Amino acid sequence: MTFAGPLLIVYVVWGSTYLAQKVGLEGVPPLTMNAFRFFVAGALLYAYCRYRKVPHPDRTQWRAGAVLGLLLPAGTGGAAWAEQWLSSGITALFLASIPLWIVLGRRVVDREKVTWPVALGLAAGFAGVTLLARPQGGGDAVAIAVALAAALCWGLGTVYAGHAPKPQSALMASATQMLCAGAILTVLSGATGEWERIEVTGRSALAVAYLIVFGSLVAYTAYTWLLKNTAPQIAGTYAFVNPVVAVLLGWWILDEPLTVRTILATVVIAAGVALIVLAPKPQPADLVPAGR
DSSP states (O other): OOSHHHHHHHHHHHHHHHHHHHHHTTTSOHHHHHHHHHHHHHHHHHHHHHHTTOOOOOHHHHHHHHHHHHHTHHHHHHHHHHTTTSOHHHHHHHHTTHHHHHHHHHHHHSOOOOOHHHHHHHHHHHHHHHHHHOSTTOOOHHHHHHHHHHHHHHHHHHHHHTTSOOOSSHHHHHHHHHHHHHHHHHHHHHHTTGGGGOOOOHHHHHHHHHIIIIIIIIHHHHHHHHHHHSOHHHHTTHHHHHHHHHHHHHHHHSOOOOOHHHHHHHHHHHHHHHHHHTSSSOOOTTSSOTTO
């Protein structure tokens, strides 16, 4: 089996999750949508792991899973919340800043050296985000702040994941994080009154099903295979391809505006992330958290 198939799955499916979330919002509020998505996907993955006799996580691993579930998959809830005001493509571009926050987090926590290509990538990435966040023609300022906060949480969560006690099985670790994320988001969605706003439509139900099956199960399995069978730099290329896919899908399917500023920001951010991911310094396997 070549890596082209799994790589294409990760490129297209993870890039399309922003569009699926936008469609899902037509009938299901953002936190509720991701609570259901992650709880179902986590339960299915946990059941599969137990079927394969994978050991249960211990108490310490569950505690770490709760923290990671809050920072990582639950961070997707922030992206979905922002999509109530921002287009799916623009939201994806803000979330493309995740590798930038990872680099900064590892610099502070792990004292990891920032090489010149990575520094140039950081500068390009933040320049693209700044260009995108300019008020003229842009989206809601609070939504932009929430999208960037979700990216920051995801980045910091990834740094913590490098130190957190996790099950040896990557699939069980992902299941633990998704179950905890589902529980946390269920509480938050109920506390914010989202349950009263649920009006499921056929399109939104299909979108949520797509997120569960393809976004959280199929694509993650493909990504896990890539990490075991290819160089981390190859698996990590998803980070600068996904936002491009998201922008193009949003423009093609949802008729989202594709302005010169959006195109320029896409190119600058993708180039910055590419410099970070493809830098000679080896990229860690956990660049993207489990269960996206």
